[in-house]
Amino acid sequence: MTQVLVAGIDTSTQSVKVRVTDANTGRMVRFGQAKHPHGTSVNPQFWWDAFLEAAQQAGGLDDVSALAVGGQQHGMVLLDARGRVVRDALLWNDTRSAPDAERLIEELGESEKTADESDLADDPMMRGRQRWVKAVGSSLVASLTITKIAWVAEHEPEHADRVAAVCLPHDWLSWRIAGHGPVEEGKTADFDDLFTDRSDASGTGYFDAVSNSYRMDLFKMAFKRDNVRLPRLVQSHDVAAMADPSIAGKDVEGGCIIAPGGGDNAMASLGLNMKIGDVSISLGTSGVAAAIAPDPVYDMSASVTGFADCTDHWLPLACTINGSRIIDAGRSMLNVDYQELSDLALKSRPGAEGITLIPYFDGERTPNRPEAKGTLHGMTMNNVKPENIARAFVESLLCTQRDCLELIEDLGVNVKRILLIGGGSKTPAVRELLPSILGSAVALPHPDEYVAIGAARQAAWVLDGSDQAPEWPVAIDETLSGEPNNDVFQQYASYRG
Template sequence: MSRVLVAGVDTSTQSCKVRVTDALTGALVRFGQAKHPSGTTVDPEAWWRAFLEAAQQAGGLADVSAIAVGGQQHGMVLLDEQGAVIREAMLWNDTSSAPQAEELIDMLGAQGDDAGNGDDAADAAAVHARGVARWVEEVGSSPVASYTLTKIKWVAEHEPDNAARIAAVCLPHDWLSWRIAGYGPVDEGADAHLDALCTDRSDASGTLYFDAARNAYRRDLLALGLTASSNASPEPAALAHAERIVLPQVLGPHEAAPTRAASDVAGADVPGGCVIAPGGGDNAMAALGLGMAVGDVSVSLGTSGVAAAVSEQPVRDLSGSVSGFADCTGHFLPLACTINASRILDAARAALRVDYDELTDLALAAHAGADGMTLVPYFDGERTPNRPDATATLTGMTMRNTDAANIARAFVEGLLCSQRDCIELIRSLGAPIDRVLLIGGGARSVAIRTLAPCILGMDVSCPATDEYVAIGAARQAAWTLDGGASAPEWPVSIDAVSTGVPTPQVYEAYVRARG
């Protein structure tokens, strides 16, 4: 009997990766990759071309029985009635809509507001704080420029003609899944089958107009984004438009999406064709690829740092620091993100004029706490905590302790302390944290692996470097094909489990330094 193949797609900011996988074992069979254009806005057709190229590199998908797409979150794809893209997609890293994020917070905070106490600054601060709390209560997260709704509002304010043409709004993974399923733009008067657009809870929970805890879209909040003004209440025309817009159907964790009768993209040689799985957001797909369960938290050290935990219950962080996302299995994925992560090590290397190995040797030669030296690593401002205008500080320097080894140690400890901030925030909301999985480019640093358990206060598992978003997507595809109660058990290779003596005094000093 021939083996059954599934494909997992990772359509990230930088590239598209296609992993053809054995559905039973999770073993890699074939792989392909193609670059995406750089920038913060992209024509989605570039994603389609990259997918086709990556699929060809992977030996084609004719023998694939199921496919799922994991994708960069928050990107805004606007379609007209013919299914054509209205304008370039604004990606998660497009910060143009930062003012609109603040407007949305204040709009919700001002609803039902009394006259105030006469102190304009105090009144404005109270409205803003109330707005953050209300957004968190309504959809689990408070607006920042990354989220989809802020970008919709930017279009409503800056491109009203484009806003008026919106017939559907979807996310990058939604749009690519729809195209793989055989749909796309049509001639005027033809049916574009916008109702075949599908998504999942994990990606929808990053839009600001989907409540994952109640599994429902919030069209009243979508209407706030379609309102060109900053009035507290949405405009009547915006409310009517929000009701007409097609939003992707939110599929269950292993529910198949609708497809056309035949597809020349995937499953051409498979009886019955290729099943299209729900797909999901990249962080949730990585969690599925890592086999994460309730009590696990992943710490991903790339350009940014992301701590994501699996929780049975939704979390509500009224400060807005922790995003209340959903995962791909029916649970939740509370997530906190730092702007600064692995580049902190690059800053240390540049300052000390050493390579990574030399940086590790220096850091491990110093004592815990760097003899009183503490780095607060907010080089590019920070998101957790929300200090966009902050800069990095190196404190506690004396003539006695100022040497290369202590500086190296302070930089490594500062990076890890910033990630512990994220973990402690998530833990404070009631999410259990029993195991830490350390992933990302920064996790390859021996200094990071060695000191992580000391700073985080618990053993740290280091999975082998792999394409976990694509693996998670393939695993979901196999789950959708199989139809079982849970995702298939695929082995995850752990390179090492790092242990160490906890050094709580280091984190305590860091907390005092950052204030």
């Protein structure tokens, strides 16, 4: 039987990864990764250069029949009429638009309640948040794309005036792979092949994933005009475009299909083969708790984002800006490596002898405190020891994820299984302490590139034309367990407020 190859591409805040995969089995055939400059504001050209390098490392894509891109969500990419990038992309972790988020919330909440809005709050700001939730599934925080276009319209009108199209990182990279990009003077870029999917679009703040349509009224509220091209929506298992043969599929009869792709969290859930009732906790740059739900979720407390997934289900998600970087901060403070930090933390007792870290180093998204700073509480002459400081850093990371998990459960999501993924899952203290803090067993999938796997799985799905994605095995290395300890979380919550 001739081997059919597909490729999954993961474009993140730090690198681009390319996983060439057997379409029938999900087995990795080749792999490449290239880093690029990271930060909160980045030139998309770096992503393109990293993609080309990663594809070359993976042996090229000439023999690949289909591919898909999974990308960091919310990033704002602005294009002019010639398809040129107008300014550096503002990424999800750029919080400069926090005041714009508050302004848009205030604007939507200023009108009085109507007869059919009896469930909304009397307070105008809370009412505004709830109206955003009803409109697009999520209230506004600085992470969402709509706040970033509002910031550009307010602070960089010379850039805003040049904008002809707005897209997301995965949209832009897919468009480039399809052979599009900047054109010479006097010509107009081809935006017909600029596409997106419902999972990534649902994180913009101007897309309603229930009706699968853009809310141009909200877009105009933020950007002051709506004569802008937005990516066309492609359904989860439909062909989106064809790759430029010079980039992929040159040796494949009929060329290489480009699948819709999606947001990184949705792609990871597809890579993990998550089902309804599953929740993944991903400890990367951010901390993300994401569940698969059969129906849309509207959090009227405005804490959980009601995203869509890439299988026509829903992905209620609670995200912290501060993820495994909390561990990095602890290492830096104590001048130790990962193993030493973990060993120190495990020498301490639950609760770190009363020391609690509130780890909002770069502000926070859940809870929404963009101007917050990290703070250590409860230190005395008797308990200020390296092992207690290390323990407080680890426990704070895990408590933030319990915060996220409880917010999702409060919406009626029936959590049946918890999976732990991401770079932070490699820390032994994280593995040992998480089940106790969550009060639940935790499945530990084998470390792998689940965003890239999910993208490859979607590519295989689109290539096959089936109603369901192919069943690829997911290895679970172990199931973590521990005696539930609620005291640690309650100590943390008392300082968090």
